[in-house]
Amino acid sequence: MTTATSKTPQSPPPNGAGNGEATEPLPRDYADLACLYEITRELASSADLRVCLAKILAILSRQKGLNNGAVTIINPLTGQIETEVAHGITVEARKKGTYRIGEGITGRVVASGAPIVVPRISEEPLFLDRTSARRSRGEELSFICVPIRRGPDTIGALSVDREYREGEEFEQDLRFLTILSGLVAQTVKRVQLVNQEQQRLEQENSQLRRELSEKYRVSSILSNSSRMQEVLEMIHRVAASNATVLLRGESGTGKSMVARAVHHNSKRAAGPFITVNCSALPETLLESELFGHERGAFTGAHETRKGRFELAEGGTLFLDEIGELSTAVQVKLLSVVQDREFQRVGGSRPLKCDVRLITATNKDLEKAVAEGTFREDLYYRLNVFPIYLPPLRERRTDILLLAEFFLEKFASENDKNIRRISTPAIDLLTQYHWPGNVRELQNCLERAVLICDEDTIKSYHLPPTLQSSDSLREVSPSSFTAAVESFERELIIDALKKTDGNQTRAAALLETSLRIINYKIKKYAIEPRRYRVAAKSSA
Numbered sequence: 001m002t003t004a005t006s007k008t009p010q011s012p013p014p015n016g017a018g019n020g021e022a023t024e025p026l027p028r029d030y031a032d033l034a035c036l037y038e039i040t041r042e043l044a045s046s047a048d049l050r051v052c053l054a055k056i057l058a059i060l061s062r063q064k065g066l067n068n069g070a071v072t073i074i075n076p077l078t079g080q081i082e083t084e085v086a087h088g089i090t091v092e093a094r095k096k097g098t099y100r101i102g103e104g105i106t107g108r109v110v111a112s113g114a115p116i117v118v119p120r121i122s123e124e125p126l127f128l129d130r131t132s133a134r135r136s137r138g139e140e141l142s143f144i145c146v147p148i149r150r151g152p153d154t155i156g157a158l159s160v161d162r163e164y165r166e167g168e169e170f171e172q173d174l175r176f177l178t179i180l181s182g183l184v185a186q187t188v189k190r191v192q193l194v195n196q197e198q199q200r201l202e203q204e205n206s207q208l209r210r211e212l213s214e215k216y217r218v219s220s221i222l223s224n225s226s227r228m229q230e231v232l233e234m235i236h237r238v239a240a241s242n243a244t245v246l247l248r249g250e251s252g253t254g255k256s257m258v259a260r261a262v263h264h265n266s267k268r269a270a271g272p273f274i275t276v277n278c279s280a281l282p283e284t285l286l287e288s289e290l291f292g293h294e295r296g297a298f299t300g301a302h303e304t305r306k307g308r309f310e311l312a313e314g315g316t317l318f319l320d321e322i323g324e325l326s327t328a329v330q331v332k333l334l335s336v337v338q339d340r341e342f343q344r345v346g347g348s349r350p351l352k353c354d355v356r357l358i359t360a361t362n363k364d365l366e367k368a369v370a371e372g373t374f375r376e377d378l379y380y381r382l383n384v385f386p387i388y389l390p391p392l393r394e395r396r397t398d399i400l401l402l403a404e405f406f407l408e409k410f411a412s413e414n415d416k417n418i419r420r421i422s423t424p425a426i427d428l429l430t431q432y433h434w435p436g437n438v439r440e441l442q443n444c445l446e447r448a449v450l451i452c453d454e455d456t457i458k459s460y461h462l463p464p465t466l467q468s469s470d471s472l473r474e475v476s477p478s479s480f481t482a483a484v485e486s487f488e489r490e491l492i493i494d495a496l497k498k499t500d501g502n503q504t505r506a507a508a509l510l511e512t513s514l515r516i517i518n519y520k521i522k523k524y525a526i527e528p529r530r531y532r533v534a535a536k537s538s539a
Helices: 027-045 049-064 091-096 104-112 171-215 226-239 255-264 283-291 327-339 365-371 376-382 397-413 423-431 437-451 480-498 503-509 514-523 533-538
Strands: 067-074 081-086 116-118 141-150 153-163 245-248 273-277 316-320 356-361 385-388
Touching: 027 049, 027 171, 049 067, 049 081, 049 171, 067 104, 067 141, 081 104, 081 153, 104 116, 104 141, 104 153, 141 171, 153 171, 226 255, 226 385, 245 255, 255 273, 255 316, 255 356, 273 283, 283 327, 327 376, 365 376, 397 423, 397 437, 423 437, 423 480, 480 503, 480 514, 503 514
Parallel strands: 245 356, 245 385, 273 316, 316 356
Antiparallel strands: 067 081, 067 153, 116 141, 141 153
């Protein structure tokens, strides 16, 4: 057994360098360069570490006669040296090639970080041959093993066999394998970094999926009203089925969010959720968008394109504004709903589809059917499980709940320390009739947050439409006395909010006596307990 020193053997002077005479490079040098070139190409192109190393060992065997090549790597979990890849050895034999650090020739190379050459393995007692790949052949072989280093650390070893030749030197083979081990170490590092990045992206993707699922859980739809509780109950009932759902309601009531909630609480949650707004595209484009088209089906169709039904395979297709479909598209959609198959534009072959259909509209479909603008047979196919979403003016108990949610959301997004909404502003929000429903309320709070420079949203931060007399329904004009009482009540409530319901501190904040505060609290039927922290946290 020979332990190689760290000194690198000197290569022959190229082209007569040093003696002034031109000399031809040795043929073996050419073979080494050609082999390294091919190995480098494999290392640069492969992303699978095991496949890459297997190809390298095959190249060593084919081009240089270095057989039974093996790459062993330290397992960070067990601390043992395990055979990662081996050429010309069975899987069962490779699994036997496990060593402790310091055990056998491979273990000593990893422990010392220095290469070892065994000129004749039949005469070396430390050569364990755990895989039995040499002794079974009865050949006289030499064994060369070099460390694989990453910086100052040895992470494994590269070993090969060579036909035994009496008196032959091993310096050139050692030099070649040492260079190769450095390339392998760099590849191991690169592939591990790629794998780590891929794992990170997969974890992020999984996290985003969990957050998306959490966002569209039925319980995450904010509501206190009995009307919306009925809607949530219907979502629970229909989500697990494959029934076609028709969402009815005015624009801005949250039909798209309910559609997503149905999908993410269904058996198809892992599948795609594809949305198409039927009113956003002209008839000629909508048909191609829904069903796809074949190459050459019309001018500009340079290639075959999948439609939304194909993209939603195994998941859910949400058709918003279904009442805007033309009669021609309605006929094709009816065929899909009935037979679960369709044809691409310009195609002749029917395609099967497994898609759950959810549709939505703010139109009166019954009136459209009576007028002949919407097919009656399609209407009954879509109206399997209708869900009606009430307008915001019919669920006024949700207005403050939603307003506080949007306040927190937009204050966080814009890095503003806005903590609450003043009582007059709340009155304006609850008295307004909200023709734009939840979407209008969301836009209103976003605007208020952007223009507010205080810690409280005041009435003058709200849009002018909320403050005009025309925007309030059945609100009688206040007398002077009523206006003063309303102002006093607001001041006391604001003070109680700031002092967590403490009446003594509220009186000091308002620079008045506790007796007067208590009198006003009783007069205006204010409940200080509602503004205590403990009451809020337990609510």
